[in-house]
Amino acid sequence: MAMPKQPASNRSPGRPRDAGAAPALLDAARSLVIEHGYEAVSTQMIADTAGVARQTLYRRWPGKAELVLDAFLQSVMQDEAVGDQPFEEELRRFLQHLFRNLRRDGGAIRSLIASAQRDAAFLETFRTRFALRRAEIVKAILRRAVASGELPAEADIETATTMFHGAFWYRLLLGQPLDDVFIERLLRLLCAGLRAEPETLQR
Template identity: 55%
Template sequence: MDMVENTSRPVGRPRDEEAGPAILAVARRLVLSHGYCGVSIALISKEAGVGRQTLYRRWVSKADLVLDAFFASASENDSFERLPFELALRTFLETLFENLKEDGPAIRNLIASAQSDLPFCMEFRERFVEPRAEVVRAIFERGLAEGQVREDADVALAIDVIHGAFWYRLLQGEALDESYAKRLATFVTRTYGRT
């Protein structure tokens, strides 16, 4: 049986792998200047100099594209696993706050937009809130396993306390910095840690 080599070419133009980061940068810039509701796939396409189909081949929706633009560098980091409980929590918060520093106004806008757009709200929760909650949960679970956290610690409540504290400050436009990360980590450790 003879083997026939398939020499057919894919239909359409080849995918430009370098276009992705450029498109994300344009989406980011537009959301920073116009807000989430003021941005459309058509506007991103026009400003990025690519066809809408290029965007839809990579992202299923505007929400998907915008969330990639802002949250590609999630605060999920293996380095937290090797640190004592309080230091791991503080390092996580410092990293998160550093990532939020530049994007604070845009993130506030995304949160506001999520309140009136249920699909976007669900996507925002899945792509931003839940991954960071999982990092905190993992820090707590390791702290429990290593005897640094009390066995009766309400981990779900602790996650809410941590998120509530930083969301409140973010929404109020207050500083999210190393000092606040240290204060919050110390508070959580005093509340849930073994003494």
């Protein structure tokens, strides 16, 4: 179906993989899941749409969850830029961008989180390729705030990042709205805690 006719000296023997299959599967998975939802899309549908046998999918990914994760990773990982605004504004922009993306991809993300609960190997993949990388963006914003003196040196960045992500995961997983009101209330409480943290525990 493709033409991998490169002379290619140092390659293993055997028929080479069709270079078009993976992109076709990723595209098919992404658009089908966006249109019908993760549960309503079968691997057979994805393979048919990509014009490929189902086995070809399983030769490239361990399962449906890994394929769909790859299919959505790009679009979810594009708001990584850390600007030079005050950290609270940086966090606000992070959430605004994220929540806009989640209106389209939220259903897929929820299903991937669900898949990670039922498959330990996929949990590890999801954790390292998605969750930890997302968390790192927020940690970078907070570390920069500490370096610039916006936050005290003792600020607990690790826990703040967990609370930050946990808060909207919780609302996402319970089907509660992720809107601007929530952003402001979350930022207000979290930033108050981060700024006040050192002189705490006095009572």
